[in-house]
Amino acid sequence: MIEDYTEGTGTAVVGGTERRSSRSLVALFWTVAAVGALLSLVPLWLGDSRVMMGVAVLGLTFACYAVGFNLIFGSTGQLFLCVGALAGIGGYGSAILADRVGLPLLLSMVLATVASSLIGGLLSWIAVRRSLGVIFTGIITLIFSLVFGNLLLGAGGVTGGDGGFHIQTGAGTFLRQTIPPYYLMLALLLVYVSAHGLLRRSHIGWAFRALRDDEVAAELAGVDVSRYRVYAAVIGAAMLGLAGSLFAFTEGTISPTTYGFAQIDVETMVMLAFGGIGTLFGPVLGAAVFTIIDELIQDLGQLRLLVYGALIIGLFLWVPRGIIPTLGDLMRRRQE
Amino acid sequence: MIANLLDGIVLGLQFGLLAGGLTLVYGLGGVLNLAYGQMAVVSAMVVVLSMEAGLSPIPAVAVGLVAGGLLGLLLDLTLLRPVYRLHGEARVLLSLLLTLGLAFMVDGFLSWRYPTKALTLRIGGGPVELLGVRMVRGGVVASVITILVLGGLLLFFRKTTLGRAVRSVIEDEEGARLVGIDPQRMLRLILILTGVLAALVAVTRSLVTPVAVTAGFELTVSALIVTVVGGLGSVGGAVLAGVILGIISTVAASSIGTVLSLIILLGAAAVTILIRPSGLLGVEE
Numbered sequence: 038m039i040e041d042y043t044e045g046t047g048t049a050v051v052g053g054t055e056r057r058s059s060r061s062l063v064a065l066f067w068t069v070a071a072v073g074a075l076l077s078l079v080p081l082w083l084g085d086s087r088v089m090m091g092v093a094v095l096g097l098t099f100a101c102y103a104v105g106f107n108l109i110f111g112s113t114g115q116l117f118l119c120v121g122a123l124a125g126i127g128g129y130g131s132a133i134l135a136d137r138v139g140l141p142l143l144l145s146m147v148l149a150t151v152a153s154s155l156i157g158g159l160l161s162w163i164a165v166r167r168s169l170g171v172i173f174t175g176i177i178t179l180i181f182s183l184v185f186g187n188l189l190l191g192a193g194g195v196t197g198g199d200g201g202f203h204i205q206t207g208a209g210t211f212l213r214q215t216i217p218p219y220y221l222m223l224a225l226l227l228v229y230v231s232a233h234g235l236l237r238r239s240h241i242g243w244a245f246r247a248l249r250d251d252e253v254a255a256e257l258a259g260v261d262v263s264r265y266r267v268y269a270a271v272i273g274a275a276m277l278g279l280a281g282s283l284f285a286f287t288e289g290t291i292s293p294t295t296y297g298f299a300q301i302d303v304e305t306m307v308m309l310a311f312g313g314i315g316t317l318f319g320p321v322l323g324a325a326v327f328t329i330i331d332e333l334i335q336d337l338g339q340l341r342l343l344v345y346g347a348l349i350i351g352l353f354l355w356v357p358r359g360i361i362p363t364l365g366d367l368m369r370r371r372q373e
Numbered sequence: 374m375i376a377n378l379l380d381g382i383v384l385g386l387q388f389g390l391l392a393g394g395l396t397l398v399y400g401l402g403g404v405l406n407l408a409y410g411q412m413a414v415v416s417a418m419v420v421v422l423s424m425e426a427g428l429s430p431i432p433a434v435a436v437g438l439v440a441g442g443l444l445g446l447l448l449d450l451t452l453l454r455p456v457y458r459l460h461g462e463a464r465v466l467l468s469l470l471l472t473l474g475l476a477f478m479v480d481g482f483l484s485w486r487y488p489t490k491a492l493t494l495r496i497g498g499g500p501v502e503l504l505g506v507r508m509v510r511g512g513v514v515a516s517v518i519t520i521l522v523l524g525g526l527l528l529f530f531r532k533t534t535l536g537r538a539v540r541s542v543i544e545d546e547e548g549a550r551l552v553g554i555d556p557q558r559m560l561r562l563i564l565i566l567t568g569v570l571a572a573l574v575a576v577t578r579s580l581v582t583p584v585a586v587t588a589g590f591e592l593t594v595s596a597l598i599v600t601v602v603g604g605l606g607s608v609g610g611a612v613l614a615g616v617i618l619g620i621i622s623t624v625a626a627s628s629i630g631t632v633l634s635l636i637i638l639l640g641a642a643a644v645t646i647l648i649r650p651s652g653l654l655g656v657e658e
Contacts, residue, residue: 167647167650170462171462176601183594187635191636340485343481343482346476349474350475
């Protein structure tokens with residue numbers, strides 16, 4: 038089951054997909070359902086503790102971020118170092134629209150998600166138009182992240198600045214209880230994973246694979262590479278914005294560090310790299326493992342950073358493709 | 374206004390020196406060292422600890438510079454080994470990720486072991502009169518040191534055989550190999566040199582403001598942005614971009630506040646990269 042969803046590098050997998058497409062669609066559905074069922078048991082185990090449920094919700098949020106980032110970086114090779122900023126546009130945007138402007142909660146979430154999506158698309162469009170490589174796209178989006186962080190601080194009158202934004206909308210409803218946010222975020226994650234799975238089976242997914250494997254060949258075969266890059270960024274940024282927005286309303290208080298570069302981007306990247314860049318379930322596995330690791334080393338204080346650094350180095354040295362593809366290889370070898 | 378301009382040049386020269394180190398390693402070896410700011414901070418901490426152990430400032434600074442060079446050598450001998458086996462974009466990406474990991478390790482260890490330490494070097498004596506403006510003596514000394522070092526670097530690359538060998542590798546690695554230059558040895562040499570430069574930036578910065586344990590990330594990001602604006606692989610571009618961005622930053626900070634000035638600074642950098650992706654003095658491909 039696992040290897041069904043690792044994106045193959047050669048044409049063998051692409052050729053086989055067509056034959057299996059109806060079967061693998063059923064397999065996708067069952068795998069998503071199994072992962073969902075497994076994750077929905079977590080509150081039975083941790084439901085008594087508000088703190089632990091908060092950790093679990095954060096873990097799911099990171100999984101959502103990782104799916105969005107995966108779509109942009111894993112599928113089309115655009116290194117977006119503004120995961121936190123795009124999520125923050127969703128979070129701060131919807132909080133401001135709901136609290137300060139007075140729009141209904143759902144409408145404000147939709148508008149903020151659209152804003153995040155458009156900005157993601159714009160960044161991608163600029164990168165494509167100027168044909169910036171991986172590193173330059175990374176630096177431009179990193180600059181965007183830093184600008185966004187400073188804007189949050191500079192516009193303290195609207196955003197609450199360093200002290201944070203205490204969101205009134207949704208206070209006292211199920212959004213701020215212990216268990217419901219977990220299931221909301223889980224539902225969002227399952228929708229994201231399914232959407233990513235379906236997308237890969239559509240013509241957009243074909244184009245993604247083609248342009249990732251060999252950009253020049255894809256261009257020659259008639260794939261409009263730049264258009265599909267922008268598509269990926271638009272969809273991925275919408276995912277980031279919506280997850281950031283939902284997280285803001287379940288959390289009740291957000292601050293610049295909720296969406297900071299150091300807090301969100303690095304962790305998302307590590308989670309995705311651990312699970313497997315380009316895989317469907319890598320983001321979920323990575324987020325789960327790193328949320329647990331983070332909890333285990335909670336007491337180490339500043340030393341946590343050291344552990345994280347060592348993990349990053351070990352990860353990229355020894356399992357650079359991530360756990361899921363590596364396991365898939367091992368299983369395949371054993372079958373043969 | 375003139376005071377701000379001079380302050381901007383002081384800051385910009387340091388930006389330039391820092392970015393120069395980053396850009397040399399990138400140009401020579403395709404290695405993007407994201408732990409560069411942390412190398413500066415480690416050297417600064419070595420200076421602090423040496424002074425606490427009873428050394429007077431100048432020998433302590435010397436120990437710090439040696440430590441910086443050793444860090445560069447250590448990086449070459451350990452973490453960058455696997456990076457050297459790759460080529461092209463994969464090489465840049467792996468070097469970036471591994472050194473990011475190293476940056477976290479260093480930050481984590483330092484802020485756990487020495488949470489409140491910072492390097493501050495003070496130079497006695499009153500302010501110095503320059504162009505009719507009174508400047509803090511530390512800033513002037515820092516700038517003079519930085520200019521001397523930049524001049525030294527320029528002479529090294531223009532006049533000495535070793536410096537020319539390094540430049541030949543940046544321009545054409547295959548050609549350099551054909552005339553008997555070992556690019557790997559040049560890279561090791563430059564990593565040691567840039568380690569010393571990082572230490573020097575920490576020392577000169579500490580003449581103006583305290584260099585705290587947590588300064589690494591900020592130093593790396595500033596160096597990275599200045600490097601890209603100046604043009605990857607161009608030391609002259611790094612200095613030019615450093616001075617321009619330094620002036621923008623201090624002039625804007627004094628007239629509209631730090632937050633907005635940072636935004637303007639970053640915006641200016643972004644616009645430059647978009648208009649000229651190869652950087653101010655970079656080679657157009």
